[in-house]
Amino acid sequence: MMVESASETIRSAPSGQNGVGSISGQADGSGGGAGAAGSGGTGRDSAAGADSNGEMSPAELLHFQQQQALQVARQFLLQQASGLSSPGNNDSKQSASAVQVPVSVAMMSPQMLTPQQMQQILSPPQLQALLQQQQALMLQQLQEYYKKQQEQLHLQLLTQQQQAGKQQPKEALGNKQLAFQQQLLQMQQLQQQHLLNLQRQGLVSLQPSQASGPLQTLPQAVCPTDLPQLWKGEGAPGQPAEDSVKQEGLDLTGSATTATSFAAPPKVSPPLSHHTLPNGQPTVLTPRRDSSSHEETPGSHPLYGHGECKWPGCETLCEDLGQFIKHLNTEHALDDRSTAQCRVQMQVVQQLEIQLAKESERLQAMMAHLHMRPSEPKPFSQPVTISAADSFPDGLVHPPTSAAAPVTPLRPPGLSSASLHSGGPARRRSSDKFCSPISSELAQNHEFYKNADVRPPFTYASLIRQAILETPDRQLTLNEIYNWFTRMFAYFRRNTATWKNAVRHNLSLHKCFVRVENVKGAVWTVDEREYQKRRPPKMTGSPTLVKNMISGLSYGALNASYQAALAESSFPLLSSPGVLNPGSAGSLLPLSHDEVGAPVEPLPSNGSSSPPRLSPPQYSHQVQVKEEPAEAEEDRRPGPPLGPPNPSTAGPPEDRDLEEELPGEELS
DNA sequence: CGTAGAGTAAACAGAT
DNA sequence: GATCTGTTTACTCTAC
Numbered sequence: 235m236m237v238e239s240a241s242e243t244i245r246s247a248p249s250g251q252n253g254v255g256s257i258s259g260q261a262d263g264s265g266g267g268a269g270a271a272g273s274g275g276t277g278r279d280s281a282a283g284a285d286s287n288g289e290m291s292p293a294e295l296l297h298f299q300q301q302q303a304l305q306v307a308r309q310f311l312l313q314q315a316s317g318l319s320s321p322g323n324n325d326s327k328q329s330a331s332a333v334q335v336p337v338s339v340a341m342m343s344p345q346m347l348t349p350q351q352m353q354q355i356l357s358p359p360q361l362q363a364l365l366q367q368q369q370a371l372m373l374q375q376l377q378e379y380y381k382k383q384q385e386q387l388h389l390q391l392l393t394q395q396q397q398a399g400k401q402q403p404k405e406a407l408g409n410k411q412l413a414f415q416q417q418l419l420q421m422q423q424l425q426q427q428h429l430l431n432l433q434r435q436g437l438v439s440l441q442p443s444q445a446s447g448p449l450q451t452l453p454q455a456v457c458p459t460d461l462p463q464l465w466k467g468e469g470a471p472g473q474p475a476e477d478s479v480k481q482e483g484l485d486l487t488g489s490a491t492t493a494t495s496f497a498a499p500p501k502v503s504p505p506l507s508h509h510t511l512p513n514g515q516p517t518v519l520t521p522r523r524d525s526s527s528h529e530e531t532p533g534s535h536p537l538y539g540h541g542e543c544k545w546p547g548c549e550t551l552c553e554d555l556g557q558f559i560k561h562l563n564t565e566h567a568l569d570d571r572s573t574a575q576c577r578v579q580m581q582v583v584q585q586l587e588i589q590l591a592k593e594s595e596r597l598q599a600m601m602a603h604l605h606m607r608p609s610e611p612k613p614f615s616q617p618v619t620i621s622a623a624d625s626f627p628d629g630l631v632h633p634p635t636s637a638a639a640p641v642t643p644l645r646p647p648g649l650s651s652a653s654l655h656s657g658g659p660a661r662r663r664s665s666d667k668f669c670s671p672i673s674s675e676l677a678q679n680h681e682f683y684k685n686a687d688v689r690p691p692f693t694y695a696s697l698i699r700q701a702i703l704e705t706p707d708r709q710l711t712l713n714e715i716y717n718w719f720t721r722m723f724a725y726f727r728r729n730t731a732t733w734k735n736a737v738r739h740n741l742s743l744h745k746c747f748v749r750v751e752n753v754k755g756a757v758w759t760v761d762e763r764e765y766q767k768r769r770p771p772k773m774t775g776s777p778t779l780v781k782n783m784i785s786g787l788s789y790g791a792l793n794a795s796y797q798a799a800l801a802e803s804s805f806p807l808l809s810s811p812g813v814l815n816p817g818s819a820g821s822l823l824p825l826s827h828d829e830v831g832a833p834v835e836p837l838p839s840n841g842s843s844s845p846p847r848l849s850p851p852q853y854s855h856q857v858q859v860k861e862e863p864a865e866a867e868e869d870r871r872p873g874p875p876l877g878p879p880n881p882s883t884a885g886p887p888e889d890r891d892l893e894e895e896l897p898g899e900e901l902s
Numbered sequence: 903c904g905t906a907g908a909g910t911a912a913a914c915a916g917a918t
Numbered sequence: 919g920a921t922c923t924g925t926t927t928a929c930t931c932t933a934c
Contacts, residue, residue, distance in 0.1 A: 695908090733909095736909065738923070739926090741923095
């Protein structure tokens, strides 16, 4: 009897985490505006040629660029020399060809001349021309070189494959392939970085028409490390050249801070916005909660850290914040230079985003390849993984990976911003409507929902279903459902009366929830078929809905559920190639264990009963449900509770009856 | 604007 | 009688 009291934990959730920071950070607004003024952009661009206000030394820029290129080339050489030997296939041809690059680069590099000397010798236009010339040369040679290297690597890869195919075991082949692929990847990255570097230089110092012509067609990538050089060239003419050397190369660790701050637009306050700051009032400063960065002190400034100005390329030492603010307002006021720098920074961010999208795509493809091979339909047993996109829960332009879920994200990716608003009646849960695989989303954002007082973007129905399906025997008492809610969601640790009522309401209302009399009372099960039945009408009816589903859903979640579904080809609607993007299908979807077993069996009969009934249903089901217990108990809960746990397997015959008896229901 | 789905509130009844 | 459980209705909001 006495269902043990629901022990409602009405504790207020530890809702500290909800601080979705100000998403204000739109440098675009001011920066773009200023840039759009045209004068800023073109004026800046022409600065190299005509605008000789002495702020920037073209010679120096040239010098840094070349130093940088040289350094990159050297590093590349080193890497190639050491890296190529690692796979165990070291042939002399490579070292021979590799020599070409440093020679050519060194040839172009005016190592003997200091920037000042060059500046004295050459006029700005001359320098400009020289710079362009050398860039073109360098670019050409590098491209050739890269191409050669790639070809060679491909060749090696091919031969390795052939050989391995004959004699080597599969694993060895895999290893070698991997090694080579890493080589390739590395090289591609380097190439992209270098090319982008060149491009960016062009962006800053060249006329757009001149610079962007050949360069824009090149693959773009971002090497955060080369930014300081760029900035130095512009903003800090006096910087010694060693600095650039120090920071060059592929030392990603060294650039980590830069990279993260660049790559997290929402966290980075727009540089221009600070110009309006009146004075160094710590309280006025942006209350950012950037835990990853070094400037965590309460009275800090995003552009101030370690006692120096972090304006790109500046590094001016400032004793305290006040001084820094002063410096900021004087040195980095709103002028052409700052505007241009801001624009470049925007470009950097864009490039990073593009790069991230590419890499994410690549990752997905890799994972799809590794985990979704048809020979072994792996049940997504991997734990919650951190995808490449995890660091960027929002805002970034990697469409397919928007589902990538941080382990403890600030905002679960599946959540649209709208659904984040936990306050007020949150209608329109996205998931249920689209048959969202709530479990995958939950698996990914488990911690988030558990701790953050955020309303989950799922319907009560889907949540209830999930709760039930998570249990081994697929049945729960009402109280257990309650407990699941409170356990899984901080949000449901309050307002108990409301949501519990809603839960009961949903249990009763939806035909997919079947009440089964048990020895210990009544338990609730899910009639998967009924559950699935609820959606098709919408999706069949309107193609736009399908589209919306794809775009609106967290992609991974979509994939998670429907992939399995498609495997059984029980969703003819979604089987169309357009629905699941093959490129990103099979992505980073750490499908929760439960998802695999549970909702995945969208019964074959679904197709048969597919004719979606849009007609308003009649009202009759409750009687039916009430009759059910007797037979249901026999059917659904065969002696061993673990038997065929899912109702669907036991269901069909019964469901068919159900179906026949109940033409419709669901009076909402 | 109408419709449908979803959330909320509430009344009510039966069971414990 | 209080509480839990379950059903039903009504209303509102939102998206389509």
